[in-house]
Amino acid sequence: MITELTHTTAGRINKALTEGRANGSGGSGMVLTLVVVTDEENAHDAVKAATEASREHPSRILAVIKRPARGSRRRGEARVDAEVRIGAEVRIGADAGSGETVLLRLYDEAVDHAESVVLPLLLPDAPVVVWWPADAPAAPAEDPLGALAQRRITDTHAVDEPLRELAARAASYAPGDTDLAWTRLTPWRSMLAAALDQVRATVTSAVVESEPGNPSAELLARWLTERLRVPVEQRATDGPVVTGVRLYTGSGEIRIDRPVGVTATLSITGQPTRTLALRVRSTAELIAEELRRLDPDDAYAAALPTAVTPPSPPRANPEPEHA
Template sequence: MKIDLTETNSSKINAAMVQARRDIGTPAVGMVLTLVIVTDEENAYDALKSANDASHEHPSRIVVVIKRASRSPRSRRDARLDAEVRVGADAGSGETVVLRLHGELVDHAQSVVLPLLLPDAPVVVWWPDGAPTDLAGDPLGALGQRRITDTYSCEDPVGTLGSRAGAYAPGDTDLSWTRITPWRSMLAAALDQQALTVVSATVEGEGDNPSCELLAMWLADRLQVPVRRTLSAGPGLTAVRLATKDGDIVLNRADGGLATLCMPGQPDRNVALKRRDTAELLAEELRRLDPDNTYEASLKYGVSQLAAASSQPEAEAPAKAEAAAPAKAEPSKPAAKPAKKATAK
């Protein structure tokens, strides 16, 4: 069911949602969170489709905020709110409200969204594109326990990582980080299988791909070894190589679907490592509403520090790793036998 409301307000929108639920025979509200999507007309359809798909796992009230730029000074002074309410089959497993803000109302979006939030339920704010630098300081971002962005959609993805690190607040996350969850899980499992000492690492992928940079920073932060970033034709992240004293651990995904894991002393094996769509990434982020400390540590490691570490000559990497390792105690020499005391004859 769809209900169009022109020149309306939050009270009328709430009343329309209640009436729509009664009309379709589901007066109870069985949603677990409110997902606020801040986007524009160009990206609204794709973002809403991904959110509806994710709502099958996380039934939620989806509030889409679309800020309409006014062309003339007179129209910019006229505040107007248009809304579209969707309930039932048209709204996934929850309910959807599409808000179009005009004029001066664009600068006060939080006052429109606040009355539409589910009571006593967490709030997640998602910017599919055009996210502000300070997510927690944004009026809409301040409403959410979690704030999701996608650095991949920025004009300068790698440069934006530095801005995100400087303005990070607990609850911030990025879909570029979510994309490397299977890679991190696979590499961690590989290191758990064998007690190998990693002396250096290489991350290969497309240029200006923030997921590659985040994975490289995660490895550098967790392993404390130099990590070199190399380029490939893609798609996305294509390979990770961990150099150890006993041989290399290589996770190679050339086609974006199936990867090959090579480990010292073991046969090569194929592992599923497909590129996931936005709905799957969003559903993963909605599973946890607590701050992601691992993402924070990796983000704050910094692209500049990563570049400085990777610029060291390869010959210095093992030496650095060995210096960082605790020195092995030398075998103790047997103690000299005590001299026999002279006895008087």
């Protein structure tokens, strides 16, 4: 069931939700509320990803789509339009929707007071997660919408200057903050930890290879610096994203390479080279991972402020990508 409301209020939206639940949508049984804060350009892809993630974590989705006055158009009276989608039969493209999705389009003055529209729509016993797919506030925890949430998700990879944005995330960090640039590293961190368990030697230095300015590579280098207490160099490659990590020990080298494709090679001195699954995951998979936990991510917090060596340019005669 889809209900469209124009020039509406939070009260009317809640009434539509209540009527939908009475027809068996089960929205009140959702495990959490995911608030997606975006603009019109990114709204479709963001809601689609949130909907796919809700298959694993049943969630109410509130999409706050901001449409401020632009250019010469004068700011007008505050206005809220809503599209209330109820029931598992609701679809976005070819993807089954969550039990309850509300698209909130905020115009003009209403853009500055999004929390007053969202707050009445929250359920008292359900945790709240806020996700900014693109442009996030400088201090997510201090943002009026971010202040409503137990977890706040940003994505430094989606902005024009990722490393500057990462510096802002470090300066404003509060428990509950996380970033999809960090979430993308989960397979890399798991593989590196497993590889180190196979080597009885101390790591003396490390190298992270990636496309220039990649925030995941920056965070990976910071994490290695913080965990291993060794110098970590960054080297620029053609990408895409993180393409390799090398750990140097007294007994040889541990090396993971993923220049292209969905697999990587793990090379450890004195052992056969192995092929590992290491594909680039979709945004929906990243959001689903973040929804599995609502407690603060201490590893992310520890990696954020750690300084690392600036990336060096590609070598004139680079070594082969695979050992």
